[in-house]
Amino acid sequence: MPLTLAFLALLPVSALVAATYNPYAEFGNTNPSGVWTYGYASTVGGAVTNFSDYFADPAPQANGQLAGWVTSGVDNFLGAYKSPAAGEILLHPGPTGQYAVLRFTAPETAVFQIAGSFRGIDVATTDVQILVNSLSAFTGSIAGQNDQEVFSASVALVTGQTIDFLVGFGSNGSYQQDATGLTLAITSSPATDVPEPRTTGMLALVALAMGMRRGRRCASENN
Numbered sequence: 001m002p003l004t005l006a007f008l009a010l011l012p013v014s015a016l017v018a019a020t021y022n023p024y025a026e027f028g029n030t031n032p033s034g035v036w037t038y039g040y041a042s043t044v045g046g047a048v049t050n051f052s053d054y055f056a057d058p059a060p061q062a063n064g065q066l067a068g069w070v071t072s073g074v075d076n077f078l079g080a081y082k083s084p085a086a087g088e089i090l091l092h093p094g095p096t097g098q099y100a101v102l103r104f105t106a107p108e109t110a111v112f113q114i115a116g117s118f119r120g121i122d123v124a125t126t127d128v129q130i131l132v133n134s135l136s137a138f139t140g141s142i143a144g145q146n147d148q149e150v151f152s153a154s155v156a157l158v159t160g161q162t163i164d165f166l167v168g169f170g171s172n173g174s175y176q177q178d179a180t181g182l183t184l185a186i187t188s189s190p191a192t193d194v195p196e197p198r199t200t201g202m203l204a205l206v207a208l209a210m211g212m213r214r215g216r217r218c219a220s221e222n223n
């Protein structure tokens with residue numbers, strides 16, 4: 001039995017009202033916006049500093065919808081970049097190896113179904129990761145424009161716990177042309193009695209419950 005199903009079977013889940021969360025649709029010109037926070041961290045799992053500058057891309061998102069968040073000045077996370085696709089937000093690592101982080105904070109105690117993909121917007125050479133409560137649950141890499149890492153998982157969280165989506169500058173140690181897109185949807189199935197994660201054992205169970213399924217499509221397969 002897959003780990004995900006094995007773990008969920010232990011949870012007496014009472015489905016109430018499912019809610020769907022999508023950063024592209026929901027992130028606005030404030031940070032945080034609702035359940036979403038956009039920032040950067042110097043290390044994987046390290047403290048996250050919120051970005052200060054919202055930007056909308058002129059094309060193809062002609063309606064001015066979110067393209068990404070950055071910090072200007074000495075920590076210019078953006079540089080030159082290509083436009084994200086509709087439905088996709090942009091994460092760009094920093095010049096000295098800072099990880100761009102999109103954080104989801106659980107607004108309720110629930111089982112969350114997450115599904116999405118990272119994609120090379122530019123000719124990106126990046127490492128991509130997903131953390132549950134700052135613990136690694138998924139790692140991958142992007143090697144070129146349109147290269148993808150696809151993921152899906154079920155994660156049990158209590159209110160206030162987090163899932164982080166990270167983009168680093170990869171093994172080449174350069175952030176040049178590293179614009180990486182993230183397409184993401186999270187759907188909750190509220191549970192009435194997900195146990196409080198007071199022990200490391202519970203944290204381990206949460207990590208196992210990720211049961212992350214990954215897929216990969218190379219650039220050549222998308223052309």
Ligand SMILES: [Ca+2]
Pocket residue numbers: 124125126169170171172173174175176178
């Ligand atoms: Ca790189």
